[in-house]
Amino acid sequence: MVLHPVNVEVSESAENTNPAETDEAYESWVRFLISQTRDTAKYPLLFKENMNYGFRRNLWALKPFAIVIVVVSLIGSYFYYFRATGTFNPVLFPSSYLVNLIILLVALTFWLFIVSPRWVESIAYSYGQRLLETVESIE
Template identity: 30%
Template sequence: MAGISILFDPYGRQARLFPGLLTIFPALLCALAWFPQLLSGLGSTLLTICSSCGLLYALSSLARTKGKQVEKRLLKTWGGWPTTLLLRHSNGDLESHTRQRYHAFLAKSAKLAFPDAGTEARDPAAADAIYASAVKWLKERTRSKEFALVEKENAQYGFRRNLQGMKSFGISLCMFALLLCLASVVFVAKVDWSSFHAHLGKTISTIIAEQPAQRWGALAVDILAVFAWLVVVNDEWVRQAGYQYAYALLACCDKLKITSANRSAGNSTKAA
């Protein structure tokens, strides 16, 4: 864990490393269930060497690359970044008075001329460019522990995006491990296959009893992983995280406004 802490910051661990590890975990668990000797001796040494040579970093880099590829497609589907969408006059997800408050703060603080609804409708691309610039200004001023919720939601979005990017690879790896394990169970089973149909129940019971519990447990995890990939990990799951991050980031306008007001009041008191 200490080595991982050196290689990855909190965001890197949650958003990049964890999706990569979750992708290979079911297959790795199946391998360890069949070859438990990998946990000790030479196997453990080889795993340590691979990790030291950048295996974990390469895995996290792959997850980020796949996630970025998915992100390009998602942005086209969504019509832009959630932060930009929420700042649009035409968007109804954010309450209008709250949007006006954010517009007023960002326009004054970032020194940008925010468009009204009519101007936005006439030139939406120009309006989006202003919103994007304002969001960039806001991001740079919320990179601290003081804005822990923003960091948390950002990492959550990165985690879901990168896991969605690894989806096809994860499903393929799980199915490969599942089929290989089932084939191995059948291959090593000490049963009379010539009388399989005649004694189906007895044959199945024999096969189940022959294999250690950890092997069946690993297969169960593999099946659950396939289910999770197919049902949980999807575009909507990523979109929800993207909007949660956008709401948290834009809400910092109020916090920054209060902080600026307090600083101004403090400076006035000192001057007096």
């Protein structure tokens, strides 16, 4: 059984006079498109975009935890190497500490500046575009 979306005229005047009804029409059409495009073999690009969106959305959800983990790792590694060398002088720390420090700072930079709502939104729009491209291929 194929569920068809609601038949509502969607135009600028309809959006202005009854925005709730036109939003319902848009949501109905999106649900219809998603239900008709679940075949990953037939719509591989759409599937890939959906996976990318899910990945980024999940990273955004994990951002607070990841930042805490990276900061705790930075502090922990600093005190670990302090115990190993007996000094707080970073010049005397071994090169493995500097490599560790660089990796953790790159990770912190990624979580602070790359993972953002705009980063997730950009791939969400890309997924939406791929979804709308499937309209003509649905029987």
